[in-house]
Amino acid sequence: MSGQTLTDRIAAAQYSLTGSEVARAVCKATTHEQTAPKKKHLEYLIEATKESNVNIPQMADTLFERATNASWVVVFKALITTHHMMVAGNERFLQFLASRNTLFNLSNFLDKTGSHGYDMSTFIRRYSRYLNEKAFAYRQMSFDFGRVKKGAEGVMRTMPVEKLLKGMPTLQSQIDALLEFDVHPNELTNGVINACFLLMFKDLIKLYACYNDGIINVLEKFFQMKRGQCKDGLEIYKRFLTRMTRVSEVFKIAEVKDKPNNTLYC
Structure with missing residues (x-):
């Protein structure tokens, strides 16, 4: 059309x-x-x-x-x-x-x-x-999460323990919702869904940077946490590990569609 x-x-x-x-x-x-x-x-x-x-x-x-x-x-x-x-x-x-x-x-x-x-x-x-x-x-x-400062002086890297343990599950839920889009390269068949995927991929890059900062913060503060906080921190880290495979799959799709003969940017 x-x-x-x-x-x-x-x-x-x-x-x-x-x-x-x-x-x-x-x-x-x-x-x-x-x-x-x-x-x-x-x-x-x-x-x-x-x-x-x-x-x-x-x-x-x-x-x-x-x-x-x-x-x-x-x-x-x-x-x-x-x-x-x-x-x-x-x-x-x-x-x-x-x-x-x-x-x-x-x-x-x-x-x-x-x-x-x-x-x-x-x-x-x-x-x-x-x-x-x-x-x-x-x-x-x-x-x-997409707009905040990242890196060593970033929001997630410097966040206090209590706020961090509440914020990380929220970030994980947003990442989960993004990963559940679950598109495959052969399904990116028109300019509309391609535009959507490109936006979500850009979001994922920013969210992953925040996620990584948050995990570093959790690990650095782990031995300063109370027992209950340690349990929450460990659960957050386990979830982080299980998501890495799915995140890498999205990056592979973007890599495939970004080749000259493909049409991600239509």
């Missing part, structure tokens, strides 16, 4: 008539075209989150509305657009999402229009769960 559909054009025109440029940009970013959301629309929305006169709840509601569409393409692109804004937008956008009791309720989403719809619906359900977990982690920690 190429080019915007008549439905896309009508929706964009309706938003133009109401004077909502933000809503129009959301609509343009989430067309029925089986390609990644266009960069110019994403950049507009990201910049809009930084404007004090932009209504963040209204912006989010427009994205949520697009995520209720029957088409897997529109819903997937609504999730991708939201993800871009969570990563690169003003933090108040992520703060608002984290303040909601529910974000995306897509656990039963299914586009029955052909086998491609069935296949992509599976990944939409998994992806929405990850974004929900990302927002929940922010609510729990009051910061985004």
Whole structure:
């Protein structure tokens, strides 16, 4: 499928008539075209989150509305657009999402229009769960693991024991939700799912850096911990080891798809 559909054009025109440029940009970013959301629309929305006169709840509601569409393409692109804004937008956008009791309720989403719809619906359900977990982690920690400072002076490396032992399971849950996307190279068949995978891969790099910092901190403080804390710390370390194989598998997929003859960046 190429080019915007008549439905896309009508929706964009309706938003133009109401004077909502933000809503129009959301609509343009989430067309029925089986390609990644266009960069110019994403950049507009990201910049809009930084404007004090932009209504963040209204912006989010427009994205949520697009995520209720029957088409897997529109819903997937609504999730991708939201993800871009969570990563690169003003933090108040992520703060608002984290303040909601529910974000995306897509656990039963299914586009029955052909086998491609069935296949992509599976990944939409998994992806929405990850974004929900990302927002929940922010609510729990009051910061985004992807944005914090990493390394020897980083947040997870210098975190006090009590907060560390509470924060690491939250980080592990977010990583688990990401790994449960569980896509294989032969399933990265169009620009939409490729755009999603690229975003999640970039998240994984940042989350893994935090995870590694946290584990180093746990090990360095292990012999200073109380008995109960030692038990929690050991459990965190065991979980870390079991996740390493799955993390390396995602890196291998990215390596395969990043070769010149492949199309990860479509």
